Amino acid sequence: MTFFMKFSVMSALVLSAPVSAIAQEDLLPPEGEVPPPATVSNPVIQPVPGINFEPPKPVVQEWNREDARALLTFIEGISAEGLNPQDYQPNELRQALDGDEGGVSSNVDSWSMFDATGEEPQLDEVASRSFTWLVEDLRDGRTPMDDRKQWFVIDSDPDFYPTGDLMAEALEKHDVAGVLQSLNPTHPDYAVLKQALADTPESEKAKRKLIRANMDRWRWLPRDLGTQYLITNVPEYELRLTVNDQIIRTYKTVVGKPGRTATPQLAEVVEGVVFNPTWTVPQSIVKGEGLGQKVLNNPQWAAAHGYKATKGENGFINVVQQPGPGNSLGVMKLDMPNEHAIFLHDTPAKAYFNRDKRALSHGCIRTERALELGMTMAILGKGATKDEAVEISTSGEYTKVPLKKTMPVYITYFTMATDINGELNTFDDIYDRDGPVLASFDKPRERNRARVTDEEVVPIEDPGL
Known part of the structure; x- marks a missing residue:
């Protein structure tokens, strides 16, 4: 049985068996069957380790x-x-x-x-x-x-x-x-x-x-995405765990709704896995939608929904949703610090994964089978053994597992790409981002282009349900 077939079988075991009954060999491939790191076969360009302090060559040189x-x-x-x-x-x-x-x-x-x-x-x-x-x-x-x-x-x-x-x-x-x-x-x-x-x-x-x-x-x-990485194509609503550009596992996703909550395109690093996360409710909901007063005035309702509130002397109300199955972040989120406050996380609203069009969130990316993904990341990143990951995830307590080996995650936007079945396919331009790109090809080439965007960063506050 090949590594890829075994990984599919292991994923099925993760989904069907109680967490406590999953053996480590059922979650990860046997040692030696993980594809080896890719070698660079191109003789012309090699990755440059560290920083090159040599002065750059001139951009006008002698040509024969x-x-x-x-x-x-x-x-x-x-x-x-x-x-x-x-x-x-x-x-x-x-x-x-x-x-x-x-x-x-x-x-x-x-x-x-x-x-x-x-x-x-x-x-x-x-x-x-x-x-x-x-x-x-x-x-x-x-x-x-x-x-x-x-x-x-x-x-x-x-x-x-x-x-x-x-x-x-x-x-x-x-x-x-x-x-x-x-x-x-x-x-x-x-x-x-x-x-x-x-x-x-x-x-x-x-x-x-x-x-x-x-x-x-x-x-x-980047030309070299790395040997192991996560990549999600937003219009496809799919996340891939990838080794040497080969898909190991795929997960359906729910992405941001069009408008100010549309999911931006990022390249970040997963530094850890948070099991049983808490959610600090943004003030746009605490104050703007009256949740703070509701939690303070109705302790029984607040307890049923996992909310705890504190009120300062200045009247400021802070609301935190405690870990639990009803938490808006579910039972897992990937820690990938960025100024957009975008991350991949679980959700209690599992039914959304059954929809064909899944641009429904407030910007963050909800991931199906998130516990499986989080445990796999923790183990591959050597942040925990399988037994430790099971114990942590089932404890019901907030626990952050740092990864010794971090992993890149790419949040991309392709409207024509190979789908998870290996077929070239087209996807809906859910955020209308094709138009400017297509129009640019009809214009003369622009010189002296900027390397970074000056677009506004819109931090995502509310994972929504």
């Missing part, structure tokens, strides 16, 4: 004609990656190769702070500029940050793969195409979308644009 012609060939075929060849000024590069300086754009000598010093400074300027723009779009994505609505992921790739260093490597090895191709996202979905683009006729313009937009979304993420 052979390398410049290889760059032109790459530009002419860049539509296979969902990008527009004209964005990288192939005509100017072709003219520079032909020695037709009069036809070269007049802004080539003002785009960079560095001066070309080679035998053909005009060619150096034009080729370096086109290469730089290709790197920026292949590594970071073509879509400007203003068009990535509620996208708060900070992509570390520019720090790991500086443009000048890539250019120096391409010219030293005379492998321009290889260096540029090595920037493509490594997640299997990118290759699937690329093949779909190749198979879609030019006449199907709307479909091709949607494919291109979702290819670009993969570039917005």
